Amino acid sequence: MLAVPVGTGTARLRRNSLPEPLIESKHTRMLQRFRDDVVFPLRHVGGSSHLAGRLRCLPAITICWLTLGMTCKVHAQASDAEDDNATNAAAPAICLPDGRGYLNARLSGALQTELVWGNEGMECTGAVRPDGGLRIRFSHPDSASGGRLVLLFGVAGLREGQSAKALPVNVTVIREGQGEFYSTQGDNKCTLDEVAQEPIAGIPHRSRSYRISARGFCTGPAREVNGDGVVLLSRFDYVGRVDFDTEEQTEEEVLAASRP
Structure with a gap:
């Protein structure tokens, strides 16, 4: 058994329960940073948990990202429709497709x-x-x-x-x-x-x-x-x-x- 101080208490870990090291890469660094910043910090300051506060922010963050994505999609669709209308309006009238009229x-x-x-x-x-x-x-x-x-x-x-x-x-x-x-x-x-x-x-x-x-x-x-x-x-x-x-x-x- 290993004793590791965490905040004001002590957490006991079994020898076989130690986390495996992550392979260093761009994606693992992003995962580690996300884990450290949002999900896993257990530090207590003044008796309050950063984890609880940040978890409470996740719904708002998710809604912001979804709203941004939908706004971009609607804007792209509107731009495509405007381009199609402009193309149709600019198309000249023709008599025969083979050009002989x-x-x-x-x-x-x-x-x-x-x-x-x-x-x-x-x-x-x-x-x-x-x-x-x-x-x-x-x-x-x-x-x-x-x-x-x-x-x-x-x-x-x-x-x-x-x-x-x-x-x-x-x-x-x-x-x-x-x-x-x-x-x-x-x-x-x-x-x-x-x-x-x-x-x-x-x-x-x-x-x-x-x-x-x-x-x-x-x-x-x-x-x-x-x-x-x-x-x-x-x-x-x-x-x-x-x-x-x-x-x-x-x-x-x-x-x-x-x-x-």
Whole structure:
């Protein structure tokens, strides 16, 4: 038996109960320091125990560390969300993933301009009309008005995947933000010289989406719905897309919904 003075008393240890020496390393030094500072000191000062006082501090220390960790995690998640939103907001509109979309058109009358829209910055969609045929839509920022300029081409009698020539087409021009709507209001003023459809492969199966290309001209103007202005598309050609799985409004329904 060995007698070791501890504080004001004496602790007796069996010979076989002596602690084994720790191997010196960075981690063992940290463990030793933690043990000496927090858990194992048995010194008494004025009859009070440092051990009891420090043990009482452990819950508060633990709560502080947990709060700090949660705060850092929330801050990191918020930063990631802000970065994702910034990336999405900065992403430009594109017409076709392969980069082949475009629209060229010459407009005269109330709109005197030559449109040369490329794939980037232009939105293009297409769908089946409820009354049959297709409606192809192109839109692009309008630098003159600060809004968007929209062109709609309504093609009656064109079936899925079909190519054709000399097809009548209804044309609508919309200046979003200006309240200006122009329409031929019929398919006897504009003609598609040629129109062709090429399937766009879907993943994992082929979808009912097609790349549609066309060129044509108008012999009569599109008249303003709520005014006296006219717009003539003397020529146009485009490559866009059409999805036969979707159905949208006719040009007449679009104009009716746009009237005040």
